[in-house]
Amino acid sequence: MERIPILLVGEFLLVSIQVDLHDRLALALQDDLTTEVVKVRAKGVLIDISSLEIVDSFIGRVLGNIAALTAMLGANAVVVGMRPAVAITIVELGLDLSCLRTAINVDQGMAMLRLLLRPVASQGSDESAEK
Amino acid sequence: MNPPRSETLPLRSDEDLVRVRQAVRAWMVEQNFNLVEQTKMVTAASELGRNALVYGGGxxxxxxxxxxxxxxxxxxxxEDHGPGIADIAQALSNGFSTGGGLGLGLGGAKRxxxxxEIFSEPGQGTRVIITIRK
Known part of the structure; x- marks a missing residue:
């Protein structure tokens, strides 16, 4: 079966979804990422959705699942590159993706993942700085 | 402006659902609907197509x-020939789902x-029609 490639960049996993994401493929990505996080002991996962033309309730749920699963495995997930029209549609659809950490592009997403890796003691001030 | 035309696509697999999304997108682009209109229509089509696939058995x-x-x-x-919907108002309400989904499909597409428009009766399948006008 077709698979979405997962790249290891330093201690982070990088995924760029460049195909029309059908439901089975989305679920396969969820499984592969979860397995890979444990296998390479990744500290973070970055998912680039800039090529995704839609995020419907199914894809949205899979993105939310990936965030929840990586959190359970001690890693952080960031979704980057959401198109403005997609964001507008998600809100009108009624999808609550507030559990997702997002950034505007891959660069900022990577910066966010690095920031989240700082020692626990400094996390409180980091969070207020992000806002 | 445009000659009348129609196209019927099957909904039997995940790949079929992708093809329906692509077709709706292509038609929207041809008629110069803007990006937000395109995205909403394609997303609604994706929700409704999935309903026909998952709940309607194709x-x-x-x-x-x-x-x-x-x-x-x-x-x-x-259109599907599945079990149909007994209580349409309930099916349209947010968070209602019988298939383990998020329950946003019908209500979300309507938003x-x-x-x-939706037509359904138990045992008679379901027909949902969405329209965007120029």
Whole structure:
């Protein structure tokens, strides 16, 4: 079966979804990422959705699942590159993706993942700085 | 402006659902609907197509243009011969789901495309029609 490639960049996993994401493929990505996080002991996962033309309730749920699963495995997930029209549609659809950490592009997403890796003691001030 | 035309696509697999999304997108682009309109229509089509696939046991999507003798616009009709819906109002309410989903499918699609009609009865399958006018 077709698979979405997962790249290891330093201690982070990088995924760029460049195909029309059908439901089975989305679920396969969820499984592969979860397995890979444990296998390479990744500290973070970055998912680039800039090529995704839609995020419907199914894809949205899979993105939310990936965030929840990586959190359970001690890693952080960031979704980057959401198109403005997609964001507008998600809100009108009624999808609550507030559990997702997002950034505007891959660069900022990577910066966010690095920031989240700082020692626990400094996390409180980091969070207020992000806002 | 555009000659009348229609296209019926099957909904039997995940790949079929992708093809329906692509077709709706292509028709929207041809008629110069803006990016937000395109995205809403395609997302609504994805939700409704998935409903026909998952809850209706498969079906079809029929694209038509123009609508109501106008100069353009697109109508998409989703049809399945599944168990049907007993309580449509409940099915349209947020968070209602019998299939383990998020329950946003029908209600969400209706929020995205204002012109939304649904016909269903237990045992008679379900037909949902969404229309966008020029």
């Amino acid at each position: 079906g079809s999507a029929r694209l038509e243009s123009p609508v109501d003798g106008g100069h353009g616009g697109i109508r998409v009709t989703f 995205l495309v204002k012109d939304f």
